[in-house]
Structures are given as structure tokens and as C-alpha cells.
Amino acid sequence: MRTGWAGPTRLLSLLALLLVWEAAARMAHSRALPTASAVFAELVRQTASGVLPENLAITLGRVAAAFALSMLLGSALGLAMGRWRQLDLLLDAWLTALLNLPAVVLIVLIYIWFGLNEFSAVAAVTLNKLPNTAVTVREGTRALDRELLEMAHSFRMPGPTVLRHVVLPQLAPYLFAAARSGLALIWKIVLVVELLGCSSGVGFQIQVFFQLFDVTAILAYTLAFLLVMQAIEWAALQPLERRTLRWRR
Amino acid sequence: MFSADIRRKAFPSPAGEHVVIEDFSLNLGAGEIVALVGPSGCGKSTLLRLISGLDTDYSGRVDWPAGAPRIGTIFQEPRLLPWRTVRQNLRLVVPPDRAQIADALLERLGLAAFADAYPQALSLGMARRVALARALAIDPDLLLLDEPFASLDPESAERCRALLLESWSQRPVAALLVTHDFAEAATLADRVLLLAAGPMRIAAERVVPALRRQRRAAT
Numbered sequence: 001m002r003t004g005w006a007g008p009t010r011l012l013s014l015l016a017l018l019l020v021w022e023a024a025a026r027m028a029h030s031r032a033l034p035t036a037s038a039v040f041a042e043l044v045r046q047t048a049s050g051v052l053p054e055n056l057a058i059t060l061g062r063v064a065a066a067f068a069l070s071m072l073l074g075s076a077l078g079l080a081m082g083r084w085r086q087l088d089l090l091l092d093a094w095l096t097a098l099l100n101l102p103a104v105v106l107i108v109l110i111y112i113w114f115g116l117n118e119f120s121a122v123a124a125v126t127l128n129k130l131p132n133t134a135v136t137v138r139e140g141t142r143a144l145d146r147e148l149l150e151m152a153h154s155f156r157m158p159g160p161t162v163l164r165h166v167v168l169p170q171l172a173p174y175l176f177a178a179a180r181s182g183l184a185l186i187w188k189i190v191l192v193v194e195l196l197g198c199s200s201g202v203g204f205q206i207q208v209f210f211q212l213f214d215v216t217a218i219l220a221y222t223l224a225f226l227l228v229m230q231a232i233e234w235a236a237l238q239p240l241e242r243r244t245l246r247w248r249r
Numbered sequence: 250m251f252s253a254d255i256r257r258k259a260f261p262s263p264a265g266e267h268v269v270i271e272d273f274s275l276n277l278g279a280g281e282i283v284a285l286v287g288p289s290g291c292g293k294s295t296l297l298r299l300i301s302g303l304d305t306d307y308s309g310r311v312d313w314p315a316g317a318p319r320i321g322t323i324f325q326e327p328r329l330l331p332w333r334t335v336r337q338n339l340r341l342v343v344p345p346d347r348a349q350i351a352d353a354l355l356e357r358l359g360l361a362a363f364a365d366a367y368p369q370a371l372s373l374g375m376a377r378r379v380a381l382a383r384a385l386a387i388d389p390d391l392l393l394l395d396e397p398f399a400s401l402d403p404e405s406a407e408r409c410r411a412l413l414l415e416s417w418s419q420r421p422v423a424a425l426l427v428t429h430d431f432a433e434a435a436t437l438a439d440r441v442l443l444l445a446a447g448p449m450r451i452a453a454e455r456v457v458p459a460l461r462r463q464r465r466a467a468t
Contacts, residue, residue, distance in 0.1 A: 151328040154301055154320065155342040155387065165341055169332040247332040247367045 034216040042220040051205075056224055059201040062118075062190050066125035067182060073126070074133025075175065079167075081134065082141025099131040107193050116197040121190075128189050133178045140174030141167075172244045180237065187229060250277040250318070250391055250423040253300055255309040258292070269295050270307075271448040277391075279315070280421040284434035287444030287452075293427040294325070296449070297393045300425065321384030321422075323397040327376040329368040335379050336364040343386050351386045358382050358412055374405030381409060385416055392424040398433070410436060 018036050025035040034042075046052035081088040081095075107124045114120040144167060152162045168175075194203025202221050209217040258270040269292040277283055285293045298304040300311055301320050329338050339351040355364050358378045368376055377398060384392055397413075398406040410433065417424075428434050434441045435457055443453040 147324070147326065147328055148330065150303055151322070151324065154303055154322045155383075156319075157342065161341060165330060165333060165337075169330070247369070 031213065032215055034219065038216050039219045039223060042216045043223055046217065046220055047224070052221065052224055055200060055202050055205050055221075056228065059187075059190055059194065059203065059225075060228065062122055062125065062194075062201065063183075063187050065122045066129065066186050066190065067179075069122070069126045070129035070133055070182060070186070071175075071179060074130040074178070075137045075171075077130070078134040078137025078139075079141050079171075082138040082144075088138070095131050095134055098127065099135065103128050103189055103192065104196075107189075107196055111197045121193045121198055124193050125186055125189050129182050129186050132185065133182060136174050136178040137171060140171040144170055169244075176237070176241050176244075180233075183229065183232065183237075187225065250279050250281065250315070251300065251311055251313050252276045253296075253309070253311045255296070255299060255307060255311075257309065258295060258299060258304075258307040268448045270299075273449055273451075275442075277423055277425060280423055281440065282417070282424045282426065282438045284426045284428055284438035284441045285444055286428060286431060286434050286441060287449070288446050289429075291444050291446035292449035293444065294395050297322075297395050297425065297427060301393055315390075318390035319387055321387050321389030321392050323377075323380050323384045323392070323394045325395050325399060327368070327373075327380040329376060329379055329383075331368050334365050334367055335360060335371070338368070338379060339383050339386050342383055347386065347388070350388075351382075354382045354386050355379075372405075374401050374409070377401060377405075377409060378412065381412065389422055392422050394424060394426045394428075396427055396429065399429070406433075413437065 022036045025033045025038075043052070077091075077095075081091060106127055110120050110124040110127070114123065148166055148170075149162070152166045157166070190201070191203035191206065194201040195207045198204050202225060205221055206218055209215075209221070253273075253275045255270045255273045257268065257272075259266045259268045261267075273296070275283075275296075285296070287293055295304070299307055299309075301322055302311075329335075330341070333341065335355065336352065339355065340348050343351050352361075352364070355361050358381065360375065360378055360382065363371060363375060368379070371379065381397065384394075398409045401409065414437070416422075424437075426434065426437055431441075439457055441455045441457065442451050443455070444450070445452040
């Protein structure tokens with residue numbers, strides 16, 4: 001397909017989805033399925049009142065903290081395990097256990113052990129994402145080019161220089177993959193964490209609207225969140241990726 | 250420059266162990282250029298790795314009477330960082346105060362126009378010249394060249410050799426050169442060692458006549 005068609009095709013597909021939604025909702029005429037226009041109106045109302053922006057900001061703060069922590073700690077762990085075989089043997093079973101632990105179990109346990117507080121919320125989300133990042137970065141570390149590492153060693157490059165100029169550029173595709181799947185995973189888990197044990201944030205609001213059976217508000221919050229995450233992908237991830245990989249032509 | 254005394258270097262193999270080097274010694278004088286010529290797989294590259302310290306898994310020793318040297322290595326492949334420009338590739342191996350010298354070297358090797366290009370944009374000949382520039386940029390005490398001009402067309406190889414000779418005439422540096430090419434060995438080296446395999450030993454040694462070296466320096 002020619003690239004000129006990509007934008008219009010995406011737009012048309014999105015419009016079609018909205019039209020189908022609107023038509024289905026009008027035909028169903030049920031509280032359980034509000035129309036697209038009603039959801040947009042609710043989104044505007046909730047935004048104007050300031051309640052939605054406030055809760056969205058709180059949730060995004062938790063997403064950002066958990067994302068930064070899980071990427072940083074997970075990358076460090078993955079790098080170390082990919083680099084040192086002994087450490088890999090030592091920690092591999094732990095990592096697999098953490099990787100396969102159901103998210104809800106981890107969340108509930110952390111709430112029980114550390115209480116219903118901000119630390120627990122962020123820790124629960126971080127621990128859910130960390131093993132994915134570690135496993136992805138470990139793969140990348142195992143695939144590092146030995147010849148370039150030898151070159152760096154033979155020219156006595158200092159450790160930080162090697163990390164920044166030899167290792168990280170090779171890990172970039174793995175880090176982007178981890179960041180992308182991480183962001184999607186984290187925001188889903190943050191909502192669960194908020195639903196189970198927070199008194200603020202989008203997840204908490206969803207719980208309130210669930211009890212009120214207010215589907216319009218639930219969808220309005222969902223829509224707001226989807227828009228923000230898409231904006232992050234377009235405004236931050238993609239430009240950063242293009243910049244980092246520009247040497248590939 | 251150094252005296253290497255390699256008692257034994259072996260690699261694991263299906264048949265148990267493959268001994269590449271055994272009871273091999275080599276001395277290199279200050280400013281001396283020695284060429285190692287021999288069949289593929291006879292252990293020439295392995296010897297370079299032992300001398301440069303990239304491989305420490307052997308019995309024997311390499312002594313450096315004048316202290317730990319700065320070694321500029323030119324590998325069989327250029328081994329440039331593809332995600333850094335030519336200029337950055339050089340600057341990353343030199344201390345910040347030598348950045349200007351690195352730029353001047355690019356100029357001298359005819360690479361100035363490509364200083365801000367990524368290595369992918371370079372021909373193999375140019376990439377090998379960048380690798381040469383990188384090894385010279387650190388102001389080495391010793392150059393280790395592992396078939397530095399292999400798989401180049403004759404003109405590019407000739408140009409690289411001329412650049413190397415020119416830089417030697419400006420500042421003599423001891424060098425160990427691995428090559429398959431007798432003509433290249435005789436053009437560049439003061440002493441040529443013919444090696445035989447299994448385990449590696451010196452089959453013959455030829456000193457290149459001084460007259461020839463003078464003529465070489467003049468060109």
C-alpha cells in the first residue's frame with residue numbers, strides 16, 4: 001500500500017468504529033450501552049468540572065513512577081543477568097516465579113504486607129512489570145556483539161563510555177519493546193491496584209461508577225485514558241525511537 | 250618493545266584439545282615492524298590477542314620492559330560503532346584533549362568529508378582507513394594489525410599501505426602485522442617471519458634489506 005493512504009485509512013477505520021458504536025447504542029437504547037455522543041458529552045462535562053483531570057493526573061503519576069522504576073531496575077537486572085552467568089543461574093528461578101505470579105495475587109499480598117498506601121500501590125505495579133523488562137533486556141544483553149566489546153576493551157574505553165556508546169545502542173530495540181509493552185501493561189495494572197486499594201485515581205473512579213452503574217462515565221474515563229496513552233506514543237516514544245535508530249538507513 | 254614467551258595456548262575441541270601455540274617466543278624491538286606470514290588458522294590472530302591482552306587464558310608470559318604500552322589494534326573487520334559517526338568513533342577512544350588530533354588525522358587520511366557520516370555510508374576501503382585512523386589517534390606505542398587491508402581492491406590496499414608508511418615516517422611506531430601477502434609483508438616490515446601450523450612455529454625468518462627500507466621511506 002502507498003504510504004499516502006496510511007493516515008486516511010486509520011482515520012476512516014476510527015470513524016467507522018464510532019459510527020457502528022453510535023448506531024448500535026441508538027438501536028439498543030439501554031443504560032448498559034450509552035451512545036458515543038453521550039460519552040463525549042460526559043467526557044467534556046467531567047473535564048470541565050475538574051474531577052477527571054485530577055484523577056487522571058494522580059493515575060498518570062503512579063504510571064510514571066511504576067514505569068520509571070520497573071524500566072530502571074528491570075534493565076539493570078536484565079543487563080546483569082545477561083552479563084554474568086552465575087547471577088543468571090542464581091536468579092533465574094526467582095524471575096520465572098515473579099513472571100508467572102498472577103497480578104492480582106501480587107497486588108493483594110503487597111497490600112496485606114505493606115498496607116493500603118501509595119508505596120504499596122507503586123510497588124505492586126512495579127513488581128508486575130519488572131520481570132518482563134528484565135527478561136527482554138537479558139535477551140538483548142546475550143545478543144551483544146562480542147567483537148565490538150573486544151574493540152572497546154582493546155582501546156581501553158572506560159566502563160561508562162562502553163555502556164553508553166557500545167552497549168546501550170545495541171539494547172535500544174529491546175528497551176523500546178520493553179517500554180511499549182510496559183506502558184500498556186502498567187496502566188492496566190495501575191487501574192486494578194487503584195480499584196482494590198486506593199481512594200483516588202481513575203481506577204477508584206471506575207469502581208465508584210461501577211457501583212452507580214454509570215457506564216457513560218466509565219467509558220468517558222476509559223476514552224480519556226486511551227487518548228493520553230496514544231498521545232504519549234506519538235509525542236514521546238515514536239520520536240525518541242526515530243532519533244535513536246536514525247543511523248539505520 | 251616486548252618479549253612474548255608463549256608456552257601453551259589451546260582451544261577446546263571435539264577431540265579434546267587443539268593446541269595452537271606451543272613454546273613460541275617472539276621479541277619486538279622499539280620501533281621495529283615485524284610481519285607474520287602463514288597459512289590460515291595457524292594461530293597468528295590468536296598470538297595478537299594474547300599480546301594485546303584480549304585473551305588471557307594461556308600459559309606463558311608477555312613482558313613489557315618499558316611498562317604497559319598503549320596498543321592500537323586494527324582488526325580483520327573494521328569494527329566501527331555503526332551508531333556513531335566517523336568522528337565520534339575516533340573521539341570515543343582518545344582523551345578529550347586529543348580530539349583535535351583525531352580530526353586532523355581524518356583530514357590527513359582523506360576522510361574529512363565523511364567525518365559526520367555513519368559507517369554504513371562508507372565503502373570497505375574507507376571503513377578500513379577509519380580503523381587505521383582510530384588506531385593511530387591514540388598515539389600508540391605498538392600497532393597490532395590483523396590483515397588490515399584484506400579484501401580490498403589493489404588500489405585501495407595500496408593507498409592504505411602508503412598512508413601507514415607515511416605515518417611511520419612521521420612517527421615510528423613498533424608494529425606487528427599479520428598478513429597473507431608476501432609483497433605486503435616485504436613492503437611494510439623490517440623483518441618477516443614465515444610461520445607453519447600445528448602448533449605454530451617459525452619456519453623461516455627474513456630481514457628486509459635496509460636499502461629497501463630507505464627506498465620505501467622515500468616514496
